[in-house]
Amino acid sequence: MDLSITVNGIxxxxxxxxxxxxxxxNARVLAKSFDAGWGGAVAKTVSLExxxxxxxxxxxxxxxxxxxxxxxxxxxxxxxxxRPIEVWLEEFRHVKKEYPDHVLxxxxxxxxxxxxxxxxxxxxxxxxxxxxxxxxxxxxxMTERKMGSEMGEHPDLTQxxxxxxxxxxxxxxxxxxxxxxxxxxxxxxxxxxxxxxxxSAINTILSVIGVNLDTLRPMPTVEGYTVPGGYSAxxxxxxxxxxxxxxxxxxxxxVSISGxxxxxxxxxxxxxxxxxxxxxxxxxxxxxxxxxxxxxxxEGLAKFMTDKEFSSVQEIVGKSLPYFSTHMDLVGRMKEAKxxxxxxxxxxxxxxxxxxxxxxxxxxxx
Ligand SMILES: Cc1cc2nc3c(=O)[nH]c(=O)nc-3n(C[C@H](O)[C@H](O)[C@H](O)COP(=O)(O)O)c2cc1C
Numbered sequence: 001m002d003l004s005i006t007v008n009g010i011x012x013x014x015x016x017x018x019x020x021x022x023x024x025x026n027a028r029v030l031a032k033s034f035d036a037g038w039g040g041a042v043a044k045t046v047s048l049e050x051x052x053x054x055x056x057x058x059x060x061x062x063x064x065x066x067x068x069x070x071x072x073x074x075x076x077x078x079x080x081x082x083r084p085i086e087v088w089l090e091e092f093r094h095v096k097k098e099y100p101d102h103v104l105x106x107x108x109x110x111x112x113x114x115x116x117x118x119x120x121x122x123x124x125x126x127x128x129x130x131x132x133x134x135x136x137x138x139x140x141x142m143t144e145r146k147m148g149s150e151m152g153e154h155p156d157l158t159q160x161x162x163x164x165x166x167x168x169x170x171x172x173x174x175x176x177x178x179x180x181x182x183x184x185x186x187x188x189x190x191x192x193x194x195x196x197x198x199x200s201a202i203n204t205i206l207s208v209i210g211v212n213l214d215t216l217r218p219m220p221t222v223e224g225y226t227v228p229g230g231y232s233a234x235x236x237x238x239x240x241x242x243x244x245x246x247x248x249x250x251x252x253x254x255v256s257i258s259g260x261x262x263x264x265x266x267x268x269x270x271x272x273x274x275x276x277x278x279x280x281x282x283x284x285x286x287x288x289x290x291x292x293x294x295x296x297x298x299e300g301l302a303k304f305m306t307d308k309e310f311s312s313v314q315e316i317v318g319k320s321l322p323y324f325s326t327h328m329d330l331v332g333r334m335k336e337a338k339x340x341x342x343x344x345x346x347x348x349x350x351x352x353x354x355x356x357x358x359x360x361x362x363x364x365x366x
Contacts, residue, residue, distance in 0.1 A: 001302040003039075005313040007256045007278045008172035008197045010130050012103050014039035015313055016269065016297045019260050019283030020107040020133065020176075023291070025081065027091035031098065036291040037298060040103030042200075042281060045080035045135045046088045047109050048120055052145070053082040061209035061220045063235065073235035074284045075209035077140050077220060077227055080109055080148075085123065092127035107176070108165075109135040112146050112157065117164045131171050133258075134162060134196075136187070137178035137203030139230045149203070152178040155190035162194025174198035174258060177243075179236075180206050184243045185250045198256035199247055200281065202240045204230025233284040237262030241275055248276020248321045264289070266300020273313070274320035 003014040018024045018033050018041035025044040033041055047053070055078060063073030081088070096104055106129040110116040121132065136152035151157045158175065165173055175191035177184055179202040188199045208228050211218045218226045240261025247257050259277030263269050264285040272280050285293060301313070310316055325333075351359055 001305060003298060003301055003313055005278055005317075008131065010103055010172060012039040012279060013101060014298060014301070015273065015277075015279045016294055017041055017103070017105070017258070017279055017281045018286060018291075019281035020045055020135065021076075021078070021283040021287070023283060023286040026083065027095050029291075030091075030095050030104070033286075033291045033294075034095075034099045034102040037294045038102070038291065040105060040130075040279070042105040042107050042133050043088075043092070045107040045109045045138070046083075046085055046120075046124070047080060047147075048085055048116055050082050050084045053079045055079055055082055056222045058220045058222070059229075061229070063209060071233060071288060073207075073209070073231055074233040074288075075207050075220070075229040075231050076204070077229040079140075080135065080138065085120075089123060089127050092124065092129050096128040096130075103130045105129065105131045105133050105174070107133040107135050109138070109147055112151070112161070114164045117161060118168045121165050121168050125169060125171060129171070131174060131197075132165065132169060133174045133176050133200055134165060134191075135176050135203075136161070136191070137176045139178060139180055139204055139206050140227055149178040149180060152176075152187050152203075153181055155187045158187045159190040159194040162191045162196050166195035172197040174200045174256070176200040176203055176260075178203050179239060179243055179261075183246075185246055188247055188251060192252065192255055196255065198258060199251065200258040200260060201243050201247060202236070202261045204232050205236055205239065207231035232262065233288070234262045234264055234268075237268060241271060244272055244277055245275040245321065245324060248318050249324060264293075266297045266304065269297055270301060270304055270316065273316045274318070276318045276321055278314070278317045 005012050005015050016039050018038055020042040024030055024041045030041050059077045061075040062071045065072050106124045108120050110120055136158055138148035151161055162175055173196055175196040177188055206228050209219050217224055244259045257277045258279045258281055259272030260281040263280055263282045269280045
């Protein structure tokens, strides 16, 4: 079955993309994922000076189900890529040459400087990548340098930086949003005012995964200490779905949405699409299940389309959005349904089910 979809003029062989993070951290893993059948990938976020990026170990923490021990939540305190930009440029070129039909999206991040953002945009664009994702959303580490979610939390900065990139970009630009704000529509609409062609949502939710009761140290513990990190995996899905639905309802129609957060199966992915996402990204799911999970994603989507008689992936996008309403409207609909039920219950063929005197009393007003 044809699972392709065209978004911002780019044809995706299927809507399943690796989310920025370890699954897209170098050319080798990107190639493996394209061989496995992923439609595209957002590579790990790159910046001009990788020497400023120093990661810690351990940097992940899991939340497990009390009953089954299954991983339901995942926290990381990982930074953006620590690999030099020159190496990345070479690898972007190489991957695009080897896989011309797969979509390669470069995630970029810089400090608050027009020159730096534009220099990075031009360099990466020259490699032939298909689109940009602007990382306005990593919640830890980079904010100390006014990067990442420091920008996504301030709509004026989101708009300004997006417009810097759009000034020099000849390819589509998506802005990736942080969920650590009150109303995701505000920074998203600011990015759209800055010229963004699409919005990716969500990045991780600020979290503390737990405290070790032996050592009394919060986790993940690095030489006795920690910092709050970013929460992902299935536990964040309802929050991500809510935010994607707000974007689906609130963004101009021509702005695309890439849905992210806790997707681990075709069912999860389809839910995001029904609420307005035309592509979906998966990061932690791939870290826990491996790249082969794309088989189930493709099979599940194809089966859903056959069962529900959708003839293209595009038809699914936003299909469930009209069913969001207001509380007042729900109350009104309930009253209407009650009235309707009461009418049905008074039809002539209902007589005889109860004692005739009881039925007479039921239909009598005084
Ligand atoms: C270990 C790890 C590293 C990540 N690194 C990045 C990154 O470099 N850039 C970025 O935009 N998002 C990064 N993310 C966020 C993911 O792309 C994604 O937005 C988030 O984890 C929610 O999706 P998921 O539940 O499928 O993981 C990272 C996530 C994890 C778990």
